Amino acid sequence: MSESTINVADFKAHETDTGSADYQVALLTQRIVHLTAHLTLHKKDTSSRRGLLKLVAQRRKLLDYVKANSEERYQKLLAGLNLRK
Template identity: 55%
Template sequence: LPDHFKDLKKDNHSRRGLLALVSQRRSLLDYLKRKDDARYQTLIEKLGLRR
């Protein structure tokens, strides 16, 4: 996807959709961290996210 945005700098519709998905993922991960930290840590490692 980064290549897509480099090639098509004016594709703000797709960029906004991607930012919405990232924001939703962050919100869900924050919720999971508050409710079940051990499960959150397992998920972060499994997905390979740096948080």
Template identity: 50%
Template sequence: MLDKKKKDRIIEKYKTHKSDTGSPEVQIAILTAEIKELTEHLKAHKKDFSSRRGLIKKVAQRRRLLQYLQRENEKSYDDITKKLKIRKRSAETMPEPEEEPVIPADQEEEEEDEDIDTVK
């Protein structure tokens, strides 16, 4: 967990306007710092599964915020990933949903007729 001073420094560094504390950029920066701290903790305490679960939740939250930022403000997304040295997920590495082949209705009927003929 980040202490108040570290969190305030991160907010000051990544804020987009004077009173900004909750923009996606700030949230991503805070989550990145928390992820780094948890990663170091887990290197020393390998069996701390509660902290591991918290780390996974933080990584997922950061990924969702990064996806939102990429969709809404590409330039800001590029800037924050460079500053924080976060690897970008390219379209090539993202899993594609598996699709079933679409068979027209008239072909389905023909296939069913063939199946019935072979059973007789």
């Protein structure tokens, strides 16, 4: 999955949405993909690796929240972002 395949605007609840969990998960996924690509080139960049792990944990917490509130939204997020679970 490349950065260009993630269209975060698809996950907005409305035009000015910046805070919904769905949108935040999409943004975090975009950043995670970018950092993963960076770390394939810069294997010894431990500070970026730590940041990546923090982003993954934050995304996991948001996904757990979405799943607890709406299984349908959760499945849509997983399918739309090509995430495994």
